[in-house]
Amino acid sequence: MAAIHWLQLALTAGLGPVLIRRLVEAAGGAEAATAAGETLLRGVEGIGPGRASRIAPALRAARDAAARQADAAARLGVALLCPDDPAYPTLLAEIDDAPPILFVRGRIEPRDLNAVAVVGSRRCSHYGREQAERFAAGLAASGVTxxxxxxxxxxxxxxxxxxxxxxxxxxxxxxxxxxxxxPPENQELFSQIAARGALLSEFPIGAGPAPENFPRRNRIISGLSRGVLIVEGDERSGAMITARLAGDDHGRGVFALPGRVDNPMARGPHLLIRDGATLVASPADLLEALDPLPDSVDRPTGAGLFDAAADPPALPEEPAEPFAVIGELQRRILDAIDAEECPIERIIERSGLEAAVVVREITFLSIKGLVRRVGGQVYARRRNPA
Incomplete structure (x- = not known):
């Protein structure tokens, strides 16, 4: 099992993700890297003679620790993913310091390639919490993880x-x-996430929530995602670290939600907008601005929205509230939209509603997955609306 060798490397004192990748390349594989002696280690960029003498015995010492961790993971039903595994997240593998091992409680699926990160402050306002949930719900309705x-x-x-x-x-x-x-109050939420997605960590079984772990995991949040949305956070928040990694290191889209100018938690998003992040006011804004996947990434067959203009996947079952419920104004707008593409001017004329009302309500219909923007101010019904 290749994962056990990557796990041994990950548990070796003195090695981090970048050095592990270089060592594996120099040795010709993860298994050979676990048996590396001082001579091979000295030739790896960033290690040198001094560190090689310490890392060589540390590699051997990590063998038993890796076996214990693998046993613990198996008992808990936790999967181990390494870069040699086809299930290892494709976008994450593209970053320079991708984790050599991922502990996965739940399941990563091919459609998770179409992912967007939504991050922000722990001390968010009611507005921030409300908008984070709104954006996540709207994006999830469009097939985004x-x-x-x-x-x-x-x-x-x-x-x-x-x-x-x-x-x-x-x-x-x-x-x-x-x-x-x-946090301990998220027991039920974490169980739901494991059933409907996955809990991921590069930290071993039993590792506690040390303060230094959280900035480190932010690169994984960014690395897994096609884009990162910052909802709220001050200038020093972890969300800002994630945004900088996404934009500067990973080449991913950065989106920011504007807030009240007198809210300290809006300073982070406002700084990002000033520096070039895309301002978004709705999930539809974000989907429209999302960059296509890199050409180097293989798109799994039948996965959802892998290009900005693609349709979200049809949802075969009846959706739960609030997506199944539309008001009278939204019903009039839906009735005014042809089966084919329909300019907004025609929708306004047919519905008999004011332009501002149509623009507002059609955004909500987009979030609910009932209409899609074809281009500019042209809309169409979903082919299989929920």
């Missing part, structure tokens, strides 16, 4: 929003072992 960090505040709201839809999926990247519930 929601990635966040499982923390209090915006993260938990994002996970809950994704789970509001019967087909919604969400991934939580933890700053502790996947067997640890932190």
């Amino acid at each position: 929601i990635v966040s960090g499982g923390a209090r505040g915006v993260d938990s709201a994002a996970h809950r929003g994704a789970l509001r839809h019967p087909h919604g999926r969400t991934l939580a990247v933890l700053g502790c072992g996947v067997d640890i519930v932190y």
Whole structure:
């Protein structure tokens, strides 16, 4: 099993993700890397003679620790994913410091390639919590997997929003072992996430939520995602770290939600907008601005929205509230839209509603997955609306 060798490397003192990748390349594989002696280690960029003398015995010492961790994972039903595994997340594998091992409680699916991170402050406002849930619910209704960090505040709201839809999926990247519930009040939420997505961590079974773990896990949140939405956070928040990683290191889209100018938690998103992040006011805004996947990434057959203009996947079952309920104004707008593409001017004329009302309500219909924007101000019904 290749994962046991990557796990041994991950547990070796003195090795991090970048050095592990270089060592595996130099040795010709993970199994050979676990048996590396000082001579091979000295030739790896970033190790050198001094560190090689310490890492060589540490590699041997990590063998038993890896076996214990593998046994613990098996007892808990936790999967181990390594870069040699076809199920290892494709986008995550593209970052320079991808984790050599992922502990997975739940399941990663091919459609999770179409993921967006929704992150923000633990000390968010009611507005921030409300908007995180709204965006996550709307994106999940369009076939997007929601990635966040499982923390209090915006993260938990994002996970809950994704789970509001019967087909919604969400991934939580933890700053502790996947067997640890932190924060403790998220016990039920984590169980739901494991059933409808996955809890992920690079930290071993039993690892507690050390403060230094959380900034480190932010690169995984960004690495898993096609884009990152910052809902709320001050200038020093972990969400800002995630945004900078996404934009500067990973080449992913960065989106920011504007807030009140007198709210300290809006300073982070406002700074990002000033520096070039895309301002979004609705899930439809984000979907329209989302970049296509890189050409180097294989798109799984039948997966959902892998290009910005593609249709979300049809949802075969009756959706739960609030997506099944539309008001009288929205019904008039739906009735005014042809089976084919329909300019907004025609929708306004046919519905008899004011332009501002149509623009507002059609956004909600997009969030509910009932209409889609074809281009500019042209809309069409979903082919198989829920």
